[in-house]
Amino acid sequence: MTNYIGPKEILAKKKKYIMPCLGHFYQNPPEFVKGRMQYLYDSTGKEYLDLFAGVSVINCGHCNPEITKAVCAQVNDLQHVCNIYLTENFVNLAEKLAQITPGTLQKSFFCSTGTEANEGALLLAQLYTGNNEFIGLRHGLHGRTKLTMSLTGISMWRTDPHPVGGIHFAPNPNCYRCPLKKHYPECDLECANMLEDIISYATADKVAAFIAEPIQGNGGIIVPPKGYFKRVKEILAKHHILLIVDEVQTGFARTGKMFAIENFDTTPDIMTMAKALGNGAPISAFIARPEIADIYVKPGASTLGGNPVSTAAGIAVVKYITEHNLMENARQRGAQLKKGLQDIQRNHPLIGDVRGLGLMVGAELVNKDKSPAADKLDKIVEQMKDDGFIIGKNGIARNVLAFQPPLVINENDINNMLEALESAIKKYE
Template sequence: MSEHQTNSSVKATYDEHVMPIWKSLNVPIKQATGCTLEDFDGNEYLDLFSGISVTNVGHGNEAVVDAAKDQLDEFVHGCSYVHPNEPVATLAETIADVTPGNLQKSFFCNSGTEAVEGAVKLARKYTGSKEIVALEMGFHGRTLGSLSLTGNNAYKKGMAPTLNDVSHAAAPYGYRCSTCEGDSCDESCADDLEHVIGTHTSGDLAAVVVEPVMGEAGIIVPPEGWLERVQEIAHDHDALLIADEVQTGYGRTGELFASSHFGAEPDILTQAKGIANGLPLGAFTASAEVADAFEAGDHLSTFGGNPVACAAALATIEALQDGIVEETREHGEWLEGELGALEEEFDVVGQTRGIGLMHGIELVEPTETGPHGVAPQPDAELATAVSDHLREESNVVMGVGGYYKNVLRFQPPLIISREQLEHGLSELHRAVETVQEA
């Protein structure tokens, strides 16, 4: 590539040399600071997506960058499973201190997908059982094993997942739940898990895998008591609860881990994304009893526990504990009210929901009934059009997701200011108003 790049030249190189694996938000990034992205043509954008919930303490966080640089000067790689080193040891000890319940020992890897697959291996080794139950519409990764847990065929087409002993229970998607009345489920929705275990498994259940708040499904927040009931059912069948906190962990929901909102203490907790504020790192953490089921050689990762990423993770956790999590909770409460007003004003906004700085805005065609006769028809085209308008006309980046691809995802860096939030909401209001009229 030449020394002087433009947006067009970077995109052209991507088209020629990078596999088309993701529908891009189309902002070539030259530099990023705090909640601001800058492209190669000098345009600045307010980032309300944070690289899919990754840069929780802000792009270019000085303390995180300095920690990584300091470790680079010491050593870059020693393979943490061959040579013990201080960044890994300290991070593992810190995670044991900050995770819910009696989780004590961690395995470090490079991504959320690896964390999920490792957690499933550990659950199988500990229980001696093989079957797994996950949730419909859930997302746990794109490798063949984790893809088997993912409850969405849009990610599976042509991939033939390799785990045949995976079943799926209903998600607590109150807005489109065919068995509950109104816009919310209750804890009895968890009883579908009992039904699935009784009808789709052979009595060899190793684990139930759930996201405490479902991200890719459309920011689905379970009702009070639901996660506790899921854990109770899992334990009744001598299985473990694996909480996939890859997207919800590290302050995103106004608690360091979302499980804490719901009174559940998972047996294994998976982490990635926000753990090191953008450096590649994942982990799964378990109680000592469960963790010690692994024997030497059962699991390994050459780059897992990279000391540079671990140093960055320690700085990230320290920053989060210095008031950011509490501010996220306060911002989330304010945001809930503001988005509720948006829902009241526009018929095309079917439901807004979320917790902390993890909110979804579900867009619909209000005159048409949706799937199974529940709630209005999802409007994926409208969601894409609003996201495009925000980016192209307002210089605001907001992702789109959900099972029906009709949910705008409000997931900014957690260090966002109230002024920036207000600006983002103002532009969102303008975009919805403009696009629906068009």
Template sequence: MNDVMNTAPQASAKINLVKARGSLVWDDQGKEYIDCTAQAWSNNLGANDPRVVEAAIAQLRDMTHIRPNFGSPAHTRLVAKLREVSPASLNQMGFALHGSLAGEMAMKLAFKNRPGAQNLLVLQDGYHGRSLATLGASWPHPNNPFLAIQPRFTRVPHPNPYRTRLGLDPETESQLCLGLLEDTILKGVDGGVAAVMMEPIQGNGGHIEFPRSYYKGVREICDRLGVLLIFDEVQTGFGRMGTMWAADYYDVLPDIIVFGKGVGGGFPLAGILADDKLKWFDEGEEALTFGHFPVSLAAGYAAVEAIVADNLCEKARDSGDYITARLKEMQSRHPLIGDVRGPGLMASIELVKDRTTKEPACRESQEVYRLGVERGVLFGESRYAGLGNLIKVKPPLDIERPLLAKALDVLDDVIGILEEQRS
């Protein structure tokens, strides 16, 4: 058992989950928790939605595995459904079972469409997965033992409105970072740039939302310099921000969107949406044995259909407004809360030891998680290995208001306890 548990993140290893329904999970001791992680932000629809489960069971009865060389009704239905909800001209798509492999698919397509280019740019606090390639595109990874065989990415600075450089106002820093991005494309690398890959809101990097000018500016620079723009929407897609996509929220159309997590309704599913103008893969360039796993495709169709039918984008906006108001009120009473972030159900707080110095309160964030578990609430954390100082409140989009209120009451209480201990 110890060997098995050692493969899990340390903070979660002490809890064995055995059951989930909606926004609740239960451990092997029968204890109930409000799940404000949506199980790694994946259960946008809520856990074990009957529509998803029944769709998966029906597909299991017909066929469990289809080689991707062949078509299937599950594949056809999901492609059609995703085209209904995808932004504008992003109508080409490919599938995988993990967001990391979908990210690699996006990288491959970018280089295929920019022959001769040797570089891909990512943001300094970006996170794109833990496969060999995407691990290299992510930061931080202390004592990374895989550097010798990882592809190297060029990381460029990005704005951080809470921690601006040199005390600049956020808009000025946004323009500074755009200038640095353009300089890097033109003079910072040898061999040309195929794409800029970025999360619209940085998840593992700290839930950093950029000024709107930054999104528009990156798009303009990429267009002018002939560089593709990839949005990694594995966390932000399928309603979590109160819109189907972050691309919709910021009114910026990337060339490729990487999606995952919320699309599968709890089943492993990820993929990319690509602009019609891009040349697709030739035979043999992108083929995964289980890439078209029909059970996941059937579950994904049911999940996306339910997200639309249940109007979960609007529910996420409404719950997000409620969370933000509650968190800002807590901020007025709790000096430990340095910043409140959104939008929608991408909600989080940054904990600091001092609001003037903004020194990260990493130990305190771990204690918030631990005390939350004791009180029956699972909060999310930022980064790992004790490096993060964020607490995330990202439950399923259809969480009932009483459960959400209870979770926020617990958060309020445990922060108060930590502040009393500190004083």
């Protein structure tokens, strides 16, 4: 058996050598050393069912044999030359993305992280429109660079003490905790309608784009009402403002569609993606309609963007999702997961709300007065880890259990988790 240094030594080295901004889950965190599809293994050999997938990264499963084979074959042939030289995977993956993305999105720019992709999409919107203002959503999260951090509507992720100007925020479509104190559908999508006022009165009429996640991940798995994005797109079109959809966390079959925005019958002008595109390999992209993309003519490159290895992973990911029908599995297992959580909710009011699409599901924990029960969530997540289940947490108050497992998860996996979760809730409610 391999000798691992173990959690205690890792934490000591982390404290000494890693910047303190990087936290970690759990009071007693394990050291993960191995992954096989929907399962993780720690340094003691203990098995865990992974229900977070590295925050929607490992959609096709840990160390997926088919994807690993493609990556290893590419590493043995050619690892890197930079995208200023010609390689085949680079254009073949771009062609695939044009085929599977909605509408007439066609031309891609490859980079390495979701932050980079969002930054590039925002730049492209500025180049195309000639405008320099942006509108984001409260409780959205788009990255850690200066511009993407300034467009992030969650204070805990806005480290920069001097954010970029010209940024405005619209209320997010959270029907459980409506920022406008209204109720759907009687509200007539007032959160979307407010965009009209924001554009007309809060901006200098120089808005390049509105950027939003189709489902807010870090914001607490916030799913908009069905007609929300259609209404938004109508308002934006009236003012010649582009719609950028951030699919970094929601893309690649996670919600039962290849991309989450397809659930809302709306086509973005620019779309970003990362995370699951590489199934663990660092790759991201932004893709746009040709008439928008073709404005980007000044020299632009990303040294590691679209490198042969990452693009080999991307091609294998798209192939695996399609051939193994992961969208259908996400729909079926997601319905099972939501129903199971709702069944628990009926007997345990600690779960205030269950929401999500496909295998992107959140369960918001609340006290009797509907205030966030973050302290109880921490205890439940710790207990579930001890019982062999890895669950995420998010939300503005960090009181939402986040279920974003590998899309290869099966029926028994979810039933076993639900049984353990109800026991943990009974213990700490």
